[in-house]
Amino acid sequence: GNSVTQMEGPVTLSEEAFLTINCTYTATGYPSLFWYVQYPGEGLQLLLKATKADDKGSNKGFEATYRKETTSFHLEKGSVQVSDSAVYFCALSDRDSWGKLQFGAGTQVVVTP
Amino acid sequence: DGGITQSPKYLFRKEGQNVTLSCEQNLNHDAMYWYRQDPGQGLRLIYYSQIVNDFQKGDIAEGYSVSREKKESFPLTVTSAQKNPTAFYLCASSIDSVAGSTDTQYFGPGTRLTVL
Numbered sequence: 001g002n003s004v005t006q007m008e009g010p011v012t013l014s015e016e017a018f019l020t021i022n023c024t025y026t027a028t029g030y031p032s033l034f035w036y037v038q039y040p041g042e043g044l045q046l047l048l049k050a051t052k053a054d055d056k057g058s059n060k061g062f063e064a065t066y067r068k069e070t071t072s073f074h075l076e077k078g079s080v081q082v083s084d085s086a087v088y089f090c091a092l093s094d095r096d097s098w099g100k101l102q103f104g105a106g107t108q109v110v111v112t113p
Numbered sequence: 114d115g116g117i118t119q120s121p122k123y124l125f126r127k128e129g130q131n132v133t134l135s136c137e138q139n140l141n142h143d144a145m146y147w148y149r150q151d152p153g154q155g156l157r158l159i160y161y162s163q164i165v166n167d168f169q170k171g172d173i174a175e176g177y178s179v180s181r182e183k184k185e186s187f188p189l190t191v192t193s194a195q196k197n198p199t200a201f202y203l204c205a206s207s208i209d210s211v212a213g214s215t216d217t218q219y220f221g222p223g224t225r226l227t228v229l
Contacts, residue, residue, distance in 0.1 A: 043222045046219070093216075100146070100171070101158075105154055
C-alpha cells in the first residue's frame, strides 16, 4: 500500500536559517504529492503540491520538487521566519485510491528569534 | 467567503455518551472526509463520502458513524463504542474523488473532543 515517511521533529532553527524537511513515499501508481502546514490549534492548510515527476511546487518561499527516481518530495525554504513555526505534513494522493490522502507523521518546526 | 466550518471548536463528553461533530462546506465540493489526529501522529481517515447519500469506511471507522444527506453537510457521530475518542477531528472536502482524480483537499479548523 501507499505510505509516506518524513523526518522526525522537532526541528529547531534560528531565524533566517535554511530549512529542509525530508519526505519519501511509496506508491503503486503515479501519485500527486502535497505539503500541508498546521499552525497551533488550527486545521491544515495546503502549502504546495506537485502532480507529476519533476514538477516543482512553490508558495510563500517554500519549494519542493517531485523526484520520481528517489521517490522524494523534500520541502525547503531558504530563510525561515518565526512565523514559519508550525507542523508540516507531507501527503500523497493516488489515482487508484479515489483521492484519499495518505499522510506522513508530521514534522514540528520551531524557529527562534 | 467560501470555506469549511466545523463546530463546536471544543467538545467535552462523558464516557458512554454519543456526540455529533458538525462539518459544513459552501465550496460546492462533491467529496468530504473525516480525519482523526492524535499527538505526534499524522492524520488517519475515519470516513469519506464521494457523493450525497453514499459514504465509505476509512482506516479507523470502528466506533464512528456518518451521514451525507446534503451535499454541504457531513456530520460525524462518535459513539460510545469508540474506546479512545479523545482527539482532534478534522473535516475536509475536495471537488470530487472519482477514479483518476487527485484533487486538493481543503480542511476545516477542527474540533477538539475530550472525554471526561
